[in-house]
Amino acid sequence: MSSVSFRKLEKNYGALRIVKGINLEIADREFVVLVGPSGCGKSTTLRMLAGLESISGGEIRIGERVVNKLPPRERDIAMVFQDYALYPHKTVYENMAFSLKVRGIPSAEIKPRITQASEMLGITQLLERKPSQLSGGQRQRVAMGRAIVRRPQVFLFDEPLSNLDAKLRGQVRTEIKRLHQAIGTTIIYVTHDQVEAMTLADRIVILKGGEIEQVGTPDEVYNSPASVFVGGFIGSPAMNFAKGTIRGGQVMFDGGAGIPLQGHLALKPGGLEGRDVIVGIRPEHFMPAGEGHALSGQVQVVEPLGSDTLIHFALGSSMLTARVAPEMRPSPGETLSIGVDPSRIHLFDAATEKALV
Amino acid sequence: MAMASETTLVTTRNESGTKWWTRFLDPSEGTLAVLLLMPAALLLTLIIVYPVCRLIWTSFQNLSLTSGVPATFAGLENYTLMLEDPVFWETTWNTVLITLITVPGALLIGMALALMANLPFNVKWPVRLSLLIPWALPLSFAGLIFAWFFHSEYGVVNDVLRRLGIEGVIWFNSANWAFAAICLTIIWKTSSFMALIILAGLQTIPRSLYEAADVDGAGRLRQFFEITLPLLKPAIVVALIFRTITALQTFDIPFTMTRGGPGTSTATLAMYIHQNTVDFLDLGYGSALAVVMFALSMGVTAIYLRMIRAKG
Numbered sequence: 001m002s003s004v005s006f007r008k009l010e011k012n013y014g015a016l017r018i019v020k021g022i023n024l025e026i027a028d029r030e031f032v033v034l035v036g037p038s039g040c041g042k043s044t045t046l047r048m049l050a051g052l053e054s055i056s057g058g059e060i061r062i063g064e065r066v067v068n069k070l071p072p073r074e075r076d077i078a079m080v081f082q083d084y085a086l087y088p089h090k091t092v093y094e095n096m097a098f099s100l101k102v103r104g105i106p107s108a109e110i111k112p113r114i115t116q117a118s119e120m121l122g123i124t125q126l127l128e129r130k131p132s133q134l135s136g137g138q139r140q141r142v143a144m145g146r147a148i149v150r151r152p153q154v155f156l157f158d159e160p161l162s163n164l165d166a167k168l169r170g171q172v173r174t175e176i177k178r179l180h181q182a183i184g185t186t187i188i189y190v191t192h193d194q195v196e197a198m199t200l201a202d203r204i205v206i207l208k209g210g211e212i213e214q215v216g217t218p219d220e221v222y223n224s225p226a227s228v229f230v231g232g233f234i235g236s237p238a239m240n241f242a243k244g245t246i247r248g249g250q251v252m253f254d255g256g257a258g259i260p261l262q263g264h265l266a267l268k269p270g271g272l273e274g275r276d277v278i279v280g281i282r283p284e285h286f287m288p289a290g291e292g293h294a295l296s297g298q299v300q301v302v303e304p305l306g307s308d309t310l311i312h313f314a315l316g317s318s319m320l321t322a323r324v325a326p327e328m329r330p331s332p333g334e335t336l337s338i339g340v341d342p343s344r345i346h347l348f349d350a351a352t353e354k355a356l357v
Numbered sequence: 358m359a360m361a362s363e364t365t366l367v368t369t370r371n372e373s374g375t376k377w378w379t380r381f382l383d384p385s386e387g388t389l390a391v392l393l394l395m396p397a398a399l400l401l402t403l404i405i406v407y408p409v410c411r412l413i414w415t416s417f418q419n420l421s422l423t424s425g426v427p428a429t430f431a432g433l434e435n436y437t438l439m440l441e442d443p444v445f446w447e448t449t450w451n452t453v454l455i456t457l458i459t460v461p462g463a464l465l466i467g468m469a470l471a472l473m474a475n476l477p478f479n480v481k482w483p484v485r486l487s488l489l490i491p492w493a494l495p496l497s498f499a500g501l502i503f504a505w506f507f508h509s510e511y512g513v514v515n516d517v518l519r520r521l522g523i524e525g526v527i528w529f530n531s532a533n534w535a536f537a538a539i540c541l542t543i544i545w546k547t548s549s550f551m552a553l554i555i556l557a558g559l560q561t562i563p564r565s566l567y568e569a570a571d572v573d574g575a576g577r578l579r580q581f582f583e584i585t586l587p588l589l590k591p592a593i594v595v596a597l598i599f600r601t602i603t604a605l606q607t608f609d610i611p612f613t614m615t616r617g618g619p620g621t622s623t624a625t626l627a628m629y630i631h632q633n634t635v636d637f638l639d640l641g642y643g644s645a646l647a648v649v650m651f652a653l654s655m656g657v658t659a660i661y662l663r664m665i666r667a668k669g
Contacts (some may be wrong), residue, residue, distance in 0.1 A: 052568050073574035085569035089587040098583070099573035150573075 002063035002076075002153035002186060003028045004049065010057035011044050011210075018044050020210040021058065026203075031180050031187045035197040035233070036207035042190045045207075046156055049188065051075050062153060073102075078147035079156040083163065084139045086131040086146070092118075093127040096146045110149075117148040120182065121175070137168045144179065157189040161196060173199055194234050198222065206230050228353040231280045231346055237310060240281045242318035243350065246272040251279050251347065255316025259293050262342040272347070272356060280346035283310065286322035292339030299330045311336060409651070415644035422638035435645035445646065447621055448629040452650075455540060455611075455625065456604040462544040463600060464593070467551025472585075474552065475559045488556070491549040500613030503542035504529075507614075529615055532622035539611050539623055546610065547603070551596045558592025559585070591665070598661045602654045626650050 004026040011019040019041040026032045034042040047053040049060055051072035060067050067075050078099075086095050093114060100110045118124045121141045131139055140160060147155055157176070161169045177200055180187055191197055197204045198218045206213045206221060206229075214226040225231035231239040244251040250258040259279070286292075297313040297320065309329060311322045313336045322338055330336050347356040384392060416435055420428040439445050474484045491499070506513050507528040515525030528534045562585065570580045608627035611617060617624030624632075626646065634643030 050568075050572060052571065072568075072571040073576075077572065079569070079572045081565050081569060083563065083565055085563065085565035087566060087569075087584060098570075098575070102574040102579065146573075 003030075003061075004154055004186060004188065005061045006045070006049075006058065007061075008058035009045065009048065009055060009060060011041070011048060011053065012056040018210050019048070019056075022207075022210075022212055024205060024212065024215065026186060026188065029184045029186055031189065031200060031202045032205060033189045033191060033197040033201035033203075034205045034207060035191055035194060036213075037192060037233070039209075040207040041210040042192075042207050043158055046158055046188060046190045049075075049154075050077055050079050050156055076153045077156055078150040078152040078154075079158065080140075080143045080147050080160045082159040084131075084143040084160075086139060086142055088131050091128050091130055092123065092134070092142050092145075095131070095142060096127075096149050099146070099150050113149045113151075114145075117145045120148070120179070121145050136164050137172060140164060140172050141175070144176070148179070148183065151185075153186065155185055155187045157187065159191055160189075161191070161193070169196075176200060195236060198234065204234075206233060224355070225280070225346060226355050228278055228280065228348045231348070235282055237283045237321050237323065239346070240283065240318070240320040241348075242279050242281075242315060242320065244277055244279050246275050246277060246347075248273075251277060251345070253279075253316045253318070257295055257315060259295070259340060259342050259345060261347075275356075276350035277356065278348040278350050278353065280348060281320065281340060282344070283321045283323040285341050285344040286324060287339035287341060288324065288328065289337040289339055292341045294337060294339055296335055296337045299332050299334045299336045301332060302329060304329065311338075313338075412644050412647055412651070415640055416648045418641045418644075420639075420641040420644075422640065428641070431641060435642050438642065439645055439649070444621055444624075444629060445626075448624045448626045449649075451536075451622075451624060452605060452607060452626040454536075455543065455607050456601060458540045459543040459547065459607075460597065460600050460604050462540070463548040463551045464597065466544060466548035467596070468555055468593075470548060470552035471555035471559055474556050488549045488552050491546055492553060494546070496546065496609035497613045499542060499546045500610040503538065503545070503610075504614045507538045530619060532619055535615050535619065535623050539614055542610050542614065543604070543607065547600060551600060554592055554596040554599075555589060558589045562588050594661055594665050598658055601657050601661070605650060605654050605657065 006022045006024045009019055009022040009024075010017070022041075022045060024032075034045060036042050044053060048055045049062075049067075051067065051070060051074075055068055062075060062077070087098065090098065096114045096117065097110050100113065105113075114127070115124070118127060121144060123138065123141050123145055126134060126138055126142065131142070134142065140163075143160065160176075161172055164172060173196060176187075176189075180200075189196075189200060201218055203215060203217055204221050205215050208229050214221055214230045216224070221230055221234050225234060225239070228241060232241065242253055244253045244258075246252075246261070247258075250260050252258040295315060297315040299311060299313050300319065301312040303310040303312070304326065306326065308323050308326050311324060311328070311330060313320055313322065322336075324338070348354060349356055415428075417431060417433070418428045419426070419431040419434065470488060474481075474488055478484055505511070507515075509515060509525060509527040509529075512525075512528075514528075518525050526534050528538045566584055566588075567580055570584055575583060606627050607625045608631065611623050611625055612628055612631075615623045617628050621629075627650065630643050630646045630650065633639045633646060637643075
């Protein structure tokens with residue numbers, strides 16, 4: 001087990017800069033998720049750490065070793081690939097044993113290691129099968145088993161759940177978390193799915209355009225997003241955004257409605273006076289009418305989800321979504337009166353889109 | 358009353374008409390399959406099944422166009438004659454030897470060429486083109502070109518040997534050297550075909566398998582034997598089947614290079630069939646020889662297919 005650090009890590013393809021000087025320290029035994037949209041550089045960063053891509057600049061350390069020029073086999077890492085990359089002509093046992101055989105580990109030691117890993121993952125009955133005889137979820141487990149038997153310093157996961165259906169994804173996600181709790185090895189996990197990031201990570205690293213947008217615990221990135229991008233990326237349904245201006249201790253929307261600044265936001269209203277802002281409100285922070293600060297808008301679409309209801313409504317020129325109690329079922333076209341907790345809104349600078357408070 | 362009978366008439370016509378047209382325009386899946394396969398089946402019957410049946414039938418006949426005697430049924434006479442014919446045994450042995458030398462030779466060189474062509478070149482087309490050219494060249498052209506290469510006085514091979522201080526060889530005067538020259542030419546000509554099939558196989562192996570092997574700690578050589586070679590097996594078997602069948606039918610290259618000489622030392626079974634049927638017009642015996650070659654090709658194909666099934 002080991003720590004990992006990226007210092008001014010860069011990756012360029014000709015003039016195209018994919019990763020732009022990332023600095024990140026990952027502690028021993030930590031579960032860090034790199035998350036971001038397609039093309040943000042998350043997979044490239046992971047592949048540079050694995051040694052599957054050369055680095056254009058900066059430094060990567062695993063433990064105390066600088067691994068910039070080391071081939072993958074000398075980095076003491078194990079990787080679970082997006083397509084699992086199981087050797088199709090080998091049985092599950094042979095797949096799991098391959099890396100151990102290559103490293104010259106005697107058969108007497110290989111067998112108990114595979115038995116232990118396969119019992120942990122519940123794949124003991126699959127050991128004699130070929131990958132083509134396995135379901136997607138079973139292949140996923142075998143890929144994890146292949147990584148586990150190695151007992152590496154760091155596990156790398158490259159979008160490992162993206163080929164599974166929604167139900168299976170939930171199950172395997174839980175298994176990965178259980179696995180980390182059991183073995184405690186450092187895990188670096190890449191995904192574009194914010195739910196995976198929130199549920200699995202000790203810390204989330206949000207990437208955008210090859211740069212780190214924010215690093216924090218799931219609570220931190222959810223409750224204190226550093227930018228409009230993070231606010232919109234983390235949370236489902238996504239955070240609502242509406243343009244407004246700070247006037248007299250309130251944020252005023254273009255339709256004339258306003259929300260008073262409270263809590264931590266009220267601490268520097270003087271400094272923000274007259275400033276154009278983007279207001280972020282999470283759908284789940286709306287309240288029934290009569291609670292919090294009242295807002296009203298015209299209902300556009302109502303989506304009952306069973307556990308709760310999503311109401312899409314117009315506030316001035318902005319479309320907002322509120323997640324409310326399931327029994328609240330306004331009709332489209334109706335004027336909605338709804339409350340919002342002023343202490344839970346987020347303010348971002350309209351020009352830089354960075355958090356103001 | 359008149360209206361009613363008119364209606365009945367129209368309905369009947371519609372029913373029968375609908376049935377016929379429906380079956381033709383909207384056939385069932387089975388009927389459609391038969392309809393689509395029909396042209397190919399007819400064509401195959403016409404150009405393969407009928408000639409093969411006719412060939413087998415002719416092999417049981419005494420049919421020599423030079424004798425002026427009409428064809429008579431000869432039973433197994435042509436086949437027993439064959440067993441006592443030393444030229445048949447010599448040409449068959451030459452054919453088998455050419456197959457045993459050139460097929461593995463072309464496989465090894467084709468594999469090396471395919472691995473090279475699969476390297477991440479910035480510009481791929483010159484590599485692919487250099488693979489395609491020997492394959493696209495007609496066999497007789499290749500034979501003529503290499504006959505000049507191996508020419509004892511003006512050939513490039515002897516010229517290079519002399520420059521290296523080695524005395525040149527009169528290639529086509531010696532049975533062994535002539536045979537070697539033919540085998541080298543066939544390997545050059547056919548390894549590009551092997552390379553193209555193996556290259557297609559190589560490109561179906563996902564890159565992530567090599568990345569996984571890299572992470573697992575396997576070096577390049579181990580990756581080749583543990584990943585590339587096992588996953589190429591289907592492509593290799595297909596290439597071997599095609600190449601072995603064409604090797605058993607070798608004709609053009611020895612024909613253009615040596616005409617089977619010196620003597621009949623480099624003659625192949627196909628050349629002997631050609632000699633009997635085209636030069637001597639002995640269609641009965643020539644057909645019997647062709648049936649043996651056909652059986653040999655089918656036998657080899659069956660062995661390969663059984664190997665695939667057994668290991669699959």
